[in-house]
Amino acid sequence: MLIRTATEADLPGVLEIHAHAVARSTAIFTEVPPDLQGRRDWLAAHSEPGRSAIVAVEGDLVVGYGSVGPFHAKPGYRHTVENSVYVREGHQGRGTGRALMESLIASSREAGHHVMVALVEAGNEGSARLHRSLGFEDAGLLREVGTKFGRWLDLRYMTLRLDDAPADPPPDRPSPTDRGGGEAAQRPSGAAAKPPAPAPRGARPAQSDEWPSCREGPFSRGG
Numbered sequence: 001m002l003i004r005t006a007t008e009a010d011l012p013g014v015l016e017i018h019a020h021a022v023a024r025s026t027a028i029f030t031e032v033p034p035d036l037q038g039r040r041d042w043l044a045a046h047s048e049p050g051r052s053a054i055v056a057v058e059g060d061l062v063v064g065y066g067s068v069g070p071f072h073a074k075p076g077y078r079h080t081v082e083n084s085v086y087v088r089e090g091h092q093g094r095g096t097g098r099a100l101m102e103s104l105i106a107s108s109r110e111a112g113h114h115v116m117v118a119l120v121e122a123g124n125e126g127s128a129r130l131h132r133s134l135g136f137e138d139a140g141l142l143r144e145v146g147t148k149f150g151r152w153l154d155l156r157y158m159t160l161r162l163d164d165a166p167a168d169p170p171p172d173r174p175s176p177t178d179r180g181g182g183e184a185a186q187r188p189s190g191a192a193a194k195p196p197a198p199a200p201r202g203a204r205p206a207q208s209d210e211w212p213s214c215r216e217g218p219f220s221r222g223g
Ligand SMILES: CC(C)(COP(=O)(O)OP(=O)(O)OC[C@H]1O[C@@H](n2cnc3c(N)ncnc32)[C@H](O)[C@@H]1OP(=O)(O)O)[C@@H](O)C(=O)NCCC(=O)NCCS
Pocket: 021, 025, 027, 085, 086, 087, 088, 091, 092, 093, 094, 095, 096, 097, 098, 099, 119, 120, 121, 124, 125, 126, 127, 129, 130, 131, 133, 213, 214
C-alpha cells in the first residue's frame, strides 16, 4: 500500500468510496449521491497550501483517502484544521486508516498547524477509536444535531494538539490555510484595525449539500 497526494486520476476511486459511505453509513450526513464534479471540487479545495488531499493505493486501486482543510472560514480559526478519512469496504481493518491519518497529522505538523479537529458521528466507534489511538481527545458531544435514515444523529468533537506552541498564539504570520484577513484575531484589543484582505474566490466548496462528520467542506462561515 502506498500513501500519496491525490490526483485527478484517483477521483473515480475516491468517488466510489465516498458514494458507498453516503449510501450505507452515517459517517456523512447526506443521502444525496455524490458525483465526480464534487470530488473535483474536493481536490481543488484541498490542493491549496497548508491543506492536503491524499489517497492510499494498492496497485491501481484507491483503497482509501483523507484530507485536511480549514476548520472554519473566520480568520481567528486559522491555526486549526479539520480532517476526514475513508477506507474502501473490504479493505478496512488493515491499517489503511491509521496510515492515512499518520500522514495527515505529519503534514499538518510540518505546515505549522496548531490543532486538528475531527467530527465523528457518535455511533462510529471504529473512527472514534482510530482517532483516540492517535492521541485525539474527546472534546464534546452535540446531541441530535444531525439526521439521516430517519433518526437523529449525535456528533462527537475530537481534537489533537499538533505542536508544542506556548500558551499564547504565535505572532502574526500568514497561516497556510489563511484565505485572507487572517491577522485580526491576534491584534491586541484597541489596536488599529487594518481592513482584512478579501478572501480569494477559490474553488467552490465541495458538495455544498453535505454536512458530514469527518466533513470535507463546506468550510464553516458561522461564529
Ligand atoms: C474508520 C476507518 C477510517 C478506519 O480505517 P481502517 O483502515 O478500517 O482502520 P485501521 O485498520 O487503520 O485501524 C486503526 C485503528 O482504528 C480502530 N478501529 C478501526 N476500525 C475499527 C472497528 N471497526 N471497530 C473498532 N475499532 C476500530 C482501532 O483502534 C484500530 O487500531 P488497532 O487495529 O490497533 O486496534 C474506516 O473503517 C472507514 O473508512 N470506515 C467507514 C467511513 C468512516 O467511518 N470514516 C470516518 C468518518 S469520521
